[in-house]
Amino acid sequence: MAATIHPTAIVDDGAVIGDGTRIWHWVHVSGGARIGARCSLGQNVYVGNRVVIGDNVKIQNNVSVYDNVTLEDDVFCGPSMVFTNVYNPRSAVSRKDEYRDTLVQRGATLGANCTIVCGATIGAYAFVGAGAVVNRDVPPYALMVGVPARHIGWMSRHGERLDLPLTGDGEARDPVTGERYALRSGRLEHLG
Numbered sequence: 001m002a003a004t005i006h007p008t009a010i011v012d013d014g015a016v017i018g019d020g021t022r023i024w025h026w027v028h029v030s031g032g033a034r035i036g037a038r039c040s041l042g043q044n045v046y047v048g049n050r051v052v053i054g055d056n057v058k059i060q061n062n063v064s065v066y067d068n069v070t071l072e073d074d075v076f077c078g079p080s081m082v083f084t085n086v087y088n089p090r091s092a093v094s095r096k097d098e099y100r101d102t103l104v105q106r107g108a109t110l111g112a113n114c115t116i117v118c119g120a121t122i123g124a125y126a127f128v129g130a131g132a133v134v135n136r137d138v139p140p141y142a143l144m145v146g147v148p149a150r151h152i153g154w155m156s157r158h159g160e161r162l163d164l165p166l167t168g169d170g171e172a173r174d175p176v177t178g179e180r181y182a183l184r185s186g187r188l189e190h191l192g
Helices: none
Strands: 051-053 069-071 102-104 142-145 150-153 170-173 180-184 186-190
Touching: none
Parallel strands: 051 069, 069 102
Antiparallel strands: 142 150, 170 180, 180 186
């Protein structure tokens, strides 16, 4: 099934849009962008030239995905969350050659109104709470909240909080799916 693009959206020549992707009202996709299949770009989303978006990514209303951002498969970007690409911006100083890469790995959730400061990697299936400000790398499966964001727990692939300590060792099951997880030396592993 071909992509669905609302008549008010602007998709510049050269942009690659995957099958089944839906682009809603007043979206602008720049010509160098690559967007996978079955994605949803909500109202008033902007996608820059040097952006790669995987399959089944949901980008809610009022999100700008700037150059040098990569979103892997199954990422969720909540309403009005923010990406940056220059660490120390000044209006009078051009820093386009200083963009820092931001990587959001498979299955991560970025809550409404959170901010991801450029240069960070958000680990697979991490969960960044609404309004949090992430200014450093986030481990896979980590639950992050606050300003600046701090690690307060672990989340399952299904998006459920796991009953595990922040560090050390332990095992837990997703309360909905029953999938097993093991915490070993502060790293969480999905056991299936």
